[in-house]
Amino acid sequence: MKKNHYDVLIVGGGISGTALFYELAKYTSVSSLCLLEKYEALATLNSKGTSNSQTIHIGDIETNYTLEKAKVTKRTAKMVEKFCLQYDLQDKIMFSHQKMALGVGEKEVHFIENRYHEFKELFPYLELWDVEKLKELEPKIVYLDKAQTKVRPEPIVAMGTNTQYTTVDYGAMSEALSTHAQKASDIPTDIFYNTQVVDIFEKEDKTFEVHCKDGSIYTANFVVVNAGAHSLFLAHRMGYGKHMGCLPMAGSFYMTNEHFLNGKVYMVQNNKLPFAALHGDPDILAEGKTRFGPTALMLPKLERFKPGTYWDFFKTLNFDFHIVKIFWDLLKDSDIRNYVFKNFLFEVPLINKGLFVQDAKKIVPSLSVDDITYAKGFGGVRPQVLDKEKEKLMLGEASINSGNGIIFNMTPSPGATSCLGNAERDMREIVAHLGLDFDEEAFLADLTE
Ligand SMILES: Cc1cc2nc3c(=O)[nH]c(=O)nc-3n(C[C@H](O)[C@H](O)[C@H](O)COP(=O)(O)OP(=O)(O)OC[C@H]3O[C@@H](n4cnc5c(N)ncnc54)[C@H](O)[C@@H]3O)c2cc1C
Numbered sequence: 001m002k003k004n005h006y007d008v009l010i011v012g013g014g015i016s017g018t019a020l021f022y023e024l025a026k027y028t029s030v031s032s033l034c035l036l037e038k039y040e041a042l043a044t045l046n047s048k049g050t051s052n053s054q055t056i057h058i059g060d061i062e063t064n065y066t067l068e069k070a071k072v073t074k075r076t077a078k079m080v081e082k083f084c085l086q087y088d089l090q091d092k093i094m095f096s097h098q099k100m101a102l103g104v105g106e107k108e109v110h111f112i113e114n115r116y117h118e119f120k121e122l123f124p125y126l127e128l129w130d131v132e133k134l135k136e137l138e139p140k141i142v143y144l145d146k147a148q149t150k151v152r153p154e155p156i157v158a159m160g161t162n163t164q165y166t167t168v169d170y171g172a173m174s175e176a177l178s179t180h181a182q183k184a185s186d187i188p189t190d191i192f193y194n195t196q197v198v199d200i201f202e203k204e205d206k207t208f209e210v211h212c213k214d215g216s217i218y219t220a221n222f223v224v225v226n227a228g229a230h231s232l233f234l235a236h237r238m239g240y241g242k243h244m245g246c247l248p249m250a251g252s253f254y255m256t257n258e259h260f261l262n263g264k265v266y267m268v269q270n271n272k273l274p275f276a277a278l279h280g281d282p283d284i285l286a287e288g289k290t291r292f293g294p295t296a297l298m299l300p301k302l303e304r305f306k307p308g309t310y311w312d313f314f315k316t317l318n319f320d321f322h323i324v325k326i327f328w329d330l331l332k333d334s335d336i337r338n339y340v341f342k343n344f345l346f347e348v349p350l351i352n353k354g355l356f357v358q359d360a361k362k363i364v365p366s367l368s369v370d371d372i373t374y375a376k377g378f379g380g381v382r383p384q385v386l387d388k389e390k391e392k393l394m395l396g397e398a399s400i401n402s403g404n405g406i407i408f409n410m411t412p413s414p415g416a417t418s419c420l421g422n423a424e425r426d427m428r429e430i431v432a433h434l435g436l437d438f439d440e441e442a443f444l445a446d447l448t449e
Helices: 015-027 067-086 106-119 131-135 170-182 230-240 311-319 319-334 334-345 352-360 419-434 442-446
Strands: 004-011 033-036 096-103 126-128 154-159 188-190 197-202 210-211 217-225 245-252 255-257 264-265 278-282 289-292 372-374 380-387 396-402 405-409
Touching: 004 015, 004 188, 004 210, 004 396, 004 419, 015 188, 015 419, 015 442, 033 197, 033 217, 067 106, 067 170, 067 419, 067 442, 096 106, 106 126, 106 154, 126 131, 126 197, 126 442, 131 154, 154 380, 170 188, 170 230, 188 405, 197 217, 197 230, 197 278, 217 419, 230 245, 230 311, 230 405, 255 352, 319 334, 334 352, 352 372
Parallel strands: 004 033, 004 217, 033 188, 096 264, 217 405
Antiparallel strands: 096 154, 126 154, 197 210, 210 217, 245 380, 255 289, 255 372, 264 278, 278 289, 396 405
């Protein structure tokens, strides 16, 4: 049994954990840092490039974001871009694609036009593309047939751009963050793999004792748990966040057999649903093939494509009559009921492709069942947090800050985009709590505009 003490200890080596590891190592006077990762490598779960949609969600084409929210997301999304540019990672792990939000039918066309005028001041590069322009930029969304002779009957319009960085392999970015953290500083920056944290204890001297499955014990002055849905699992074990439950929502994708779209095409979002609208885009890790998705299916486990975690799911759901009430209220709404049912059917072999194609045809009207296959091994799980006190879904990320030296973060989509922004929030808290120095000038110069 070994006993190691660190100034700050981070649990979880996805994009959230590595972003904090990087910011602390590079911009603060922290004296030692440790990252504990359950698996054999960084980012094997949701941050892995094939698990998520690889999008930098800045707020320009995300039709469920208000202008106020877009101002916030713009800053944090730009941090991802600035980090990648700083280390010359463009066209290696960060790419520039055309992207657009597509409105189909009178109502959505009006919506997109109004939104374009409202958002163009914040995002001056945005353009409004009519059907003629779309024939040039993204012809498959315009025509009803593969020969491209018949234009779809309903009106369409899109707001978009082809001048911005849009796409990141967040798995590779997690690696880059940890490498540059270790290069940036002479202090101990230790990463331990195959080290699953099972319990954390607060000691009387205000430090924390972190117990791992292999029997190892670490101590730290400050702990941040960035373990996805397991953050809430570990919080519950310490008595924190009991008013929250976690509903794991798996997202899967379908892949076309060949190149279909030139860039990202997002549909108008139904505001009642917490997830990004169905979209199609070139996959940077699948030889330029086009991916459609993601779907959304409740899964009774916390980790996709890994054995076990069914019991962890049950514990973290924190089931009681408040949860029943949340489900009941959600399922009372016919939009949500249909969405839940349809997404369940999207996973049922034999009928899934046909049903999915019906939805995806809103983007590419000529898409047929023969064009797509279920993308095996792609997709992840969004830890959707439920607020049991308010009896509703908590939209966006959830963070539990105990105020006494331990923070737990749960980061559903678009948590990868906000990794450096969330890390900044936690870094500032750690700096204040431990009385560290923070090179704010360098931080702002490197990572913000
Ligand atoms: C289908 C889908 C599409 C998405 N699309 C986008 C998108 O386009 N853009 C975007 O910004 N976001 C997107 N997201 C969200 C994004 O993937 C996540 O928000 C992000 O990856 C979360 O990163 P994380 O580091 O918090 O969690 P994870 O990547 O899940 O990492 C958690 C880490 O903690 C480790 N861990 C867990 N328990 C323990 C333990 N007990 N001890 C030690 N280590 C532990 C795990 O092994 C893992 O490495 C999408 C998500 C899904 C599922």
